[in-house]
Amino acid sequence: MSESIGFNKLHKGVQKWIWSQKWASLRDIQEEAIEPVLDADCDIVISASTAAGKTEAAFLPACSKLIGQxxxxxxxLYISPLKALINDQYRRLQGLCEILGISVTPWHGDVLRSVKIKQRKNPNGILLITPESLESLLLNQGSWCSKAFKSLCYIIVDEFHAFLGTERGCQLQSLMHRLEFLIQRTIPRIALSATLGDMKQVADSLRPNKRLPCKIIESTVSHSDLKIQLRGYLTPAQQNEETESTMDEIIGDLYKILRGKSHLVFANSRARTEEIAAKLSDLCVQSLVPNEFFPHHGSLSKEIRESLEARLQKEKLPTTAVCTMTLELGIDIGSVDSIAQVTSPHSVASLRQRLGRSGRRGEPSVLRLFIPEDEITVNSHLLDRLRVHTVQCIAMINLLLKKWYEPASLNQYHFSTLVQQTLSVIGQYGGVRAQQLWALLCETGPFSVVDQSLFAIFLRGLGENDLITQTADGQLVLGYKGEKIVEHYTFYTAFNTPEEYRLEYNGKAIGTVPIDKPLVREQHIIFAGKRWEVLFVDDENKLIGLKTAKGGKPPKFSGDGLMVHDIVRQEMRRVYSEKITPVYLNDAAKSILKEGIDNYHALNLDNKQIIQAGSTVHALPWLGDQTINTITVLLRMHGLSADCFGGIIDIRNTTINDFFSAVKHILSNTKVSPTELASLIPNTIIEKHDPVIPKELRDIGYGARSFNVDAAYSWINRLWHNHSVHRTLVTSRL
Structure with missing residues (x-):
């Protein structure tokens, strides 16, 4: 450490802990973070891949400062998106903090009441908390917060990229701002984030009002080598009970490839996670070997999740976790040999985060993608003919290698979260004037796109729904329904959480299920990688009793995919156009890709974005879902039966001439706004508190989130111009 300038600035106890770790040197981000963290005069974003030392980069100098002050x-105050990550960081910080004499307190729903009481009586040290638990503290114990946080030195937000552009992220911004307002001090914020494309955007999201400057510390260390394989699978057009399903074939390959080492398998949905884990476990039983495949998702009980995490950390037994995004974030699970992705990933950023779990300790990162496609028949849709799933995976890998990642969707209204924060502030202070609310939440807070006129409409809507009411002296207080909402345990989450049923076996809870369709008695299901029969359903207590069984299908969990970005679709078109065949495809994937590329060129899609197939016109703008959605609704406005799937717009029962007639009308009329488009959508109730938001505001929020009017009109203009030029050329030739 003699060459380290920063090391000598750290507290002696911190230095002692570093020596005990036998580190030869500090990592680049750890060295660079020491001075700005100690100076505490700016916000900081520390960006690096998983297991690159971000936690220590923040906490080593922050703890040094803490000892001095x-x-x-x-x-x-450490804020994490996951309870599991809090538990993990608690374990990681204990050794350091024992040397320094600093207490570390985890604080979330699973933490013992006695631990919280101890912190309440004597607030001190480091508090590890989720946004939801912080919401509860500010609302219910505002006076304690005022005392406990009056000397706060830092707010550290872990996995900050997971919050960007979401309702929960907006809640987090509001909570940090409200806390500073409560103690009347500006607290330096330190965000720990995966490396994203536009780090300045990440920095701007950390403190939207820019009251402090923000320093970005990004790791310059190159990542380990990357090994990729994309395996293709063909689903026969006609399958019978005797035919092995494509998913069974994939599961068989997972078993052969992964058994004997440790891996993570990402399956995009909880239902598929359970199916894969259960069938892999069945294969272990059939082979008379110990099971090493286990599910991991948010609905499993804490004991089941933590048992699997501990097994991965020990690295003594081969262990494969079949998981949702719960293991995408930075929980310390030791080193895994590879990452498997079953079906297409949601985004390049998600793929990068998942890949960061592999390739530690100088070993290459290993990524295997298992991508099924349907066999092409005379009735196949254009999506299948173009092999869109496979090409989208290739495009995402290309962008991953170029280090491009989707930017967060900013400048959103987040009216649903504004409902929560408005009720929370009123509940915290007992009564607040409208101008004070707007100044705190909108003028200086994260809802800056909501001006005073919109806020007045917003408050009237809450009043009409009896969420708030106004006293004779002009104070806004909670109405009868508002009090009921605030008092309910679900209030603290900003996002939709469907009512969950608790699953019990022999009186012991094994998890919960947020199900779209209720389970019924004698139904067979898969959960925690095992097969069960439903004994009883207690709707009043939201309880389902189980017994072990042989058959079963995963319960239908809720959850939607994310929107695909413009850049991904444009990269897909480049793959088709340049006939790119990556070296990492297996023979089946190469054959599948060749079909897609051949069909693309047979249809002359390099030169055409509109084609007729029977009575259906297909439009291929090669743009992201926001823009595709906008074009689709514009076409519907002008009488066409348009729908969109996977980036392709289908217009049924029409001709190309009718299509261009509609395009001409779109361009000859006044340009519509995103809000006008949203007003045509039958149901814009999406987020948690949308039902109480006036429809005119809901349309504004939905329009801003779902549509890209400028990009849609730009494409339509280009299309019409090319069509007009083509018609002119044809006429002149005649």
Whole structure:
């Protein structure tokens, strides 16, 4: 450490802990973070891949500062998106903090009441918390927060990229702002984030009002080598009970390839996670070998999840976790040999985050993708003919290698979260004037796109729904329904959480299921990688009793995919156009890709974006879902039966001439706004508190989130111009 300038600035106890770890040197981000964290005069974004030392980069200098200042109360507030990550960081920080004499307190729904009482009586040290638990503290114990956080030195937000552009992220921004307002001090914020394409955008999201400057510290260390394989699978057009299903074939390959080592398998949905884990476990039983395949998702009980995490950390037994995004974030699970992705990933950013779980300790990162496609028949849709799933995976891998990642969707209204934060602030202070609310939440807070006129409409809507009411002296207080909402345990989450049924076996809870369709008695299901029969369903207590069984299908969990970005679709077109065949495809994937590329060129899609197939016109703008959605609704507005799937717009029972007639009308009329388009959507109730938001505001929020009017009109203009030029050329030739 003699060459390290920063090391000598750290507290002696911190230095002692570093020596005990036998580190030869500090990592680049750890060295670079020491001075700005100690200076505490700016916000900081520390960006690097998983297991690159981000936690230590923040906490080593922050703890050094804490020892020097001896704050009267909590010194560091650490906010995490996951309870499991809090538990993990608690374990990781204990050794350091024992040397320094700093207490570390985890605080979430699963933490013992006695631990919380101890912190309440004597607030001190480092508090590890989720946004939802912080919401509860501010609402219910505002006076305690005022005392406990009065000397706060830092707010550290882990996995900050997971919050960007979401309702929960907006809640987090509001909570940090409200906390500073409560203690009347600006607290330096440190965000730990995966490396994303536009780090300045990440920095701007950390403190939207820019009251402090923000320093970006990004790791310059190159990542380990990357090994990729994309395996293709063909689903026969006609399958019978005797035919092995494509998913069974994929599961068989997962078993052969992964058994004997440790891996993560990402399956995009909880239902598929359970199916894969159960069938892999069945294969272990059939082979008379110990099971090493286990599911991991948010509905499993804490004991089941933590048992699997501990097994991965010990690295003594081969262990494969079949998981949702719960293991995408930075929980310390030790080193895994590879990452498997079953079906297409949602985004390049998600793929990068998942890949970061592999390739530690100098070993190459290994990524295997298992991508099924349907066999092509005379009735196949254009999506299948073009092999869109396979090409989208290739495009995402290309962009991953170029280090491009989707930017967060910013400048959203987040009216649903504004409902929550409005009720929470009123509940916290008992009564607030409308101007004070707007100044706190909108003028200086994260809802800056909501001006005073919109806020007035917003408050009237809450009043009409009896969520708030106004006293004779002009104070806004909670109405009868508002009090009921705030008092309910689900209030603290900003996002939709469907009512969950608790699953019990022999009186012991094994998890919960947020199900779209209720389970019924004697139904067979898969959960926790095992097969069960439903004994009883107690709707009043939301309880389902189970017994072990042999058959079963995964319960239908809720959850939707993310929107595909413009850049991904444009890269897909480049793959088709340049006939790119990556070296990492197996023979089946090469054959599948060749079909897609051949069909693309047979249809002359390099030169055409509109084609007729029977009575259906297909439009291929090669743009993201926001823009595709906009074009689709514009076409519907002008009388066409348009729908969109996977980036392709289908217009049924029409001709190309009718299509261009509609395009001409679109361009000759006044340009519509996103809000006008949203007003045509039958149901814009999407987020948690949307039902109480006036429809005119709901349309504004939905329009801003779902549509890209400028990009849609730009494409339509280009299309019409090319069509007009083509008609002119044809006429002149005649």
């Amino acid at each position: 001896s704050p009267d109360g909590v010194g560091i």
